[in-house]
Amino acid sequence: MTRSPAAVVKSSSSRTNPLPGFSITLGFTVVYLTVIVLVPIGALAIKTLGLSWKELWELATNERAMAAYRLSLGASLAAALINAVFGSLLAWVLVRNPFPGRRLLDGLVDFPFALPTAVAGLTLASLFSDHGWLGQFLVPLGIKGAFSRLGVVIALTFVGLPFSVRTIQPEIETLDPAVQEAAKCLGASRWRRFLSITAPTLLPTVLTGFGLSFARALGEYGSIAFISGNLPFQTEIAPTLVVMRLDQFDYTGAISVAVVLMIFSFALLLTLNSLHGWAAKFQEP
Amino acid sequence: MSALPNPILTVPNPPPRQGKRGRFHWLLVGVAVLFSTVFLVLPLVNVFVQALSAGLGPYWRALVDPDTLSAIRLTLMIAVITVPLNAVFGVAASWAIAKFEFRGRTFLLSLIDLPFSISPVVAGILFVLLFGANGLLGHWLEVHHIKIIFALPGMVFATIFVTFPYVARELIPIMRSQGREQEEAALTLGANGWETFWHVTLPSIKWGLFYGIVLCNARAMGEFGAVAVVSGHIAGLTDTLPLRVEKLYNEFDPVAPFAVATLLALLAVVTMVLKAALEWKTRHEQ
Numbered sequence: 001m002t003r004s005p006a007a008v009v010k011s012s013s014s015r016t017n018p019l020p021g022f023s024i025t026l027g028f029t030v031v032y033l034t035v036i037v038l039v040p041i042g043a044l045a046i047k048t049l050g051l052s053w054k055e056l057w058e059l060a061t062n063e064r065a066m067a068a069y070r071l072s073l074g075a076s077l078a079a080a081l082i083n084a085v086f087g088s089l090l091a092w093v094l095v096r097n098p099f100p101g102r103r104l105l106d107g108l109v110d111f112p113f114a115l116p117t118a119v120a121g122l123t124l125a126s127l128f129s130d131h132g133w134l135g136q137f138l139v140p141l142g143i144k145g146a147f148s149r150l151g152v153v154i155a156l157t158f159v160g161l162p163f164s165v166r167t168i169q170p171e172i173e174t175l176d177p178a179v180q181e182a183a184k185c186l187g188a189s190r191w192r193r194f195l196s197i198t199a200p201t202l203l204p205t206v207l208t209g210f211g212l213s214f215a216r217a218l219g220e221y222g223s224i225a226f227i228s229g230n231l232p233f234q235t236e237i238a239p240t241l242v243v244m245r246l247d248q249f250d251y252t253g254a255i256s257v258a259v260v261l262m263i264f265s266f267a268l269l270l271t272l273n274s275l276h277g278w279a280a281k282f283q284e285p
Numbered sequence: 286m287s288a289l290p291n292p293i294l295t296v297p298n299p300p301p302r303q304g305k306r307g308r309f310h311w312l313l314v315g316v317a318v319l320f321s322t323v324f325l326v327l328p329l330v331n332v333f334v335q336a337l338s339a340g341l342g343p344y345w346r347a348l349v350d351p352d353t354l355s356a357i358r359l360t361l362m363i364a365v366i367t368v369p370l371n372a373v374f375g376v377a378a379s380w381a382i383a384k385f386e387f388r389g390r391t392f393l394l395s396l397i398d399l400p401f402s403i404s405p406v407v408a409g410i411l412f413v414l415l416f417g418a419n420g421l422l423g424h425w426l427e428v429h430h431i432k433i434i435f436a437l438p439g440m441v442f443a444t445i446f447v448t449f450p451y452v453a454r455e456l457i458p459i460m461r462s463q464g465r466e467q468e469e470a471a472l473t474l475g476a477n478g479w480e481t482f483w484h485v486t487l488p489s490i491k492w493g494l495f496y497g498i499v500l501c502n503a504r505a506m507g508e509f510g511a512v513a514v515v516s517g518h519i520a521g522l523t524d525t526l527p528l529r530v531e532k533l534y535n536e537f538d539p540v541a542p543f544a545v546a547t548l549l550a551l552l553a554v555v556t557m558v559l560k561a562a563l564e565w566k567t568r569h570e571q
Contacts (some may be wrong), residue, residue, distance in 0.1 A: 017384070017465070018469055018472055019385070019468055019472070025380045025495075028378075030393075032374050032449070033379075039415065040408075040415050040446070041411060041492070043411060046421060047420075047421070086316075086317075089313065090321060091384075093313050094317075097310055098312055099318075101318075105318070105321055108325045109325070110556075111325050112324075114556040114560075115329075116526075116553070117510075117527075118528075118530050122530060122543065123329075126331060157324065158324055161325075170561070215402050219406075221406045221510035222405075223453045226531070235406045236541050239404045239405075239476075242404075242407070243513065245510065246410065251414075252408060255410070255414070258407045262363070262403065262407055266402075268402060269398070269402045275489070
């Protein structure tokens, strides 16, 4: 254990708080998090420190690994961008533009979140393959959506979509229609109103949605294992490389890429937190 | 949901004015519907159509295959172990974090968010490095004949890692917004701590708790990456449903992976319906 509950509790307000159960619930929480999160991360740290730095660096930055990072970052970025554009549009339509079937579509937005990613990869690969419902039209046009880099982007767009839509939707719901009306009365055109009122108001939220969908995409493995074909240097993402090396009992190689992925995650978490703080400040003047 | 309705929420919002629905309206709707058809509707329908493409016979045979049945059992077993543990953790953590102020609170909150940003594959490897043959505790476990990696316990650990935030994440904002006046009143009136929790706190968080459990269960049954790393892929022994789908897919079976996938797709549909029903209920109770 890193810290005993008693060390964490050193607060003046809990002395005046009459509710019972603080030490036992906090104690349980700390023990649980220690066993499930801190000790395993500690194991990674100890194992990493025990390895040769030179070898770790070589394996983390060799050509195959660099190709995997490039694809992971590039495809996640592309997917997050697609989700920022189409997710915003979808959120907007779901809130503002009534049409038959809107409620059903609204419920379906959670589908990628609820569907196991293995099934997502399976069904997307089949849709975009040569004989699939979409592939039979797209492949002759030269658009190969399965076993290709495009396939990686498609799967990552799928898994990130709900994060983008569900972040933006509540923000659109709280937009004040009176501001729009006022601008309209003052003669502002639709584009003018969109560019100077709606877009700046929604921008921080769209960025947060972008970040969440990017973070989700960066760690994704299940759907990619099915749709990408997992070819080294071509369609292999970083998490796939970790699994490949682990399957060959190349622990040092797997750890080196896992540590890089972990650093990506922490950096992203920090960025997202500050973005969130910025968005909150933006909304409460 | 709370006994005292939030006054801000009860002020009726003026309904957004409906402009005349011009070409622009239908253009937006058209693009949104097309995008959702490709990314949401077709993937869902495709699972079932492919699974039944050779008729009911092959579909059924794929489901009653002994290895598939064992995968169903293993998936259920993992969910039965991990979901209650995570539910208890979620309630305990949100009680401490939402009802009390203490140093290290923010640190605990970020720790709870961590699994959302770590790749499931990395989560799996953490446990391999701890419990695996070359792991920190590997030697000790081997001497004592305890098998964790490539066995059920390792899969349970990996699943808990990726699913424990769901219940806590759902409950912390709810408990925080409800404050502690009602619990304090119950205590003043002579209830003990347990009675207060059972009769005051639990009724006010029950739907949030239920929703958190639903999400946690969906992820626990559907997790792929973290479990794939620690499972060892032993057919009939350590294959969960998602791993079974992958194995059948790699055998180029045209029907069986989709047949097994329909079970997981149905789980997703049930999860979505429950979520929609809970949101509808919450909206109508306010």
